[in-house]
Amino acid sequence: MPVSLYAIVSMQRSGSKWFEALLNSHENIRSHGEIFYNFDRKCNMTVITTVLDRVYSLNWNVSTFRRKRNKCLAAVGFKWMLNQGIRDNHEGIVDYFNRRGISAILLLRKNLLRRLVSVKANKQDGHDNLLNGTHKAHVSSKEEAQILASYKPKLDVKRLIPTLEHMERLAADTLEYFKSTRHIVVYYEDLVQNQTEKMMDVLKFLRAPHRSLVSGHVKIHTRPLEEQIANWRAVVKGIQDNHDEIVDYFNRNGVSAILVLRRNHLQPLAQILATYRPELNVKSLIPTLEHMEKLAADTLEYFKSTRHNVVYYEDLVGNQIVRKPLMHA
Structure with a gap:
């Protein structure tokens, strides 16, 4: 052959x-x-x-x-x-x-946003040399991966x-x-x-014999994006502020949107409060819930003209055998 x-x-x-x-x-x-x-x-x-x-x-x-x-x-x-x-x-x-x-x-x-994080982090390590004064674009141990992943790039929201x-x-x-x-x-x-x-x-x-393939490489960035981007909230807000541009891009390029939302906003709010804001008083509770409701409503409004599917967290929990989602044209 x-x-x-x-x-x-x-x-x-x-x-x-x-x-x-x-x-x-x-x-x-x-x-x-x-x-x-x-x-x-x-x-x-x-x-x-x-x-x-x-x-x-x-x-x-x-x-x-x-x-x-x-x-x-x-x-x-x-x-x-x-x-x-x-x-x-x-x-x-x-x-x-x-x-x-x-x-x-x-x-x-x-996931191009994850690629951007990796590009920025690798470029920064070229200056910082976090691993014993040397720059490594790829690593072979979890310890080295954790050190490199500790750097959180700050993204240019406008760009x-x-x-x-x-x-x-x-x-x-x-x-x-x-x-x-x-x-x-x-x-x-x-x-x-x-x-x-x-x-x-x-x-x-490649018409090559099937073999078990191995590599010593260890993945560097494994955490959720919100834990790997220094200005995550600004990034989210920037994306929301550019929703018209995003929707236009989706429609021009045939990109489908899966909108994952919650019906019950009180439960996640309680979890957030317990972890980050235990001092938030009752007077702020209603405005906060209303803000969360508005974010969900805005999301549905933003993407209504795209090919999309709405998935509610509560439905996923109730039925983990998820059928192929039906997309709205």
């Missing part, structure tokens, strides 16, 4: 290092890392073709994979970030892929929506660029949720 040639196409802070480590734990796969990392970001198609020809000649950096020297080779590839010449040369790259029979693994993220839209556009462009190639789309969140199943899909795509 011929060797499968592939490229992992991704963006920074999308789990590509972990994903590639999983692939390299397979005895029949060589993944050469981020080979365009040190190249000029504006390199032309001539340079790109020269590098790709060397990688796919099967002789690129063979010494790194000495332990696999006597193993039958099933797949060879590398990791390629969108900002490393792909966007400027995508037509030539796709033509090259189709001529050479190269497959694309499109590794993307669904938040445009930044997320730019990320969304990059992902959409990636899918558009490679739609004519042989490709598979892998979402980071799906990989986290079910690593074994998703990696078996990838091995099948």
Whole structure:
């Protein structure tokens, strides 16, 4: 069987290092890392073709994979970030892929706000060097992960929506660029949720023997977003203040909204008071409940023109076997 040639196409802070480590734990796969990392970001198609020809000649950096020297080779590839010449040369790259029979693994993220947090935190650690004076973009222990996760970035609320839209556009462009190639789309969140199943899909795509894949990488940001963003309340308010822009974006891009709300606002308020504001007096109780009711009503009003579904917490608790939600057009 011929060797499968592939490229992992991704963006920074999308789990590509972990994903590639999983692939390299397979005895029949060589993944050469981020080979365009040190190249000029504006390199032309001539340079790109020269590098790709060397990688796919099967002789690129063979010494790194000495332990696999006597193993039958099933797949060879590398990791390629969108900002490393792909966007400027995508037509030539796709033509090259189709001529050479190269497959694309499109590794993307669904939750772009979490990606933004990871990008900001990683950039900050490049200055702070929290781990014994050294910067690490990836870690292999829970202790190191906790240290890096202790930094909470403060997001620019005014630039938040445009930044997320730019990320969304990059992902959409990636899918558009490679739609004519042989490709598979892998979402980071799906990989986290079910690593074994998703990696078996990838091995099948690469026509490689099924094996148990392992990696020493440890996820850094695991807590809820409200615990990982320094100005979380300002972010929430900023999103609420931009609801018209968000709804317009949803409708233009076919994004569906699942509105998770509560009917009984007294119970969560009691929990909040017990934890954070035990001194809140009875006089403030009614206005606070009215404010919570208004937030829920505003949410329904904001998204009424989108394709959406309303899910109430009380219904989930009463019936945890949740059917596929019906969406309102």
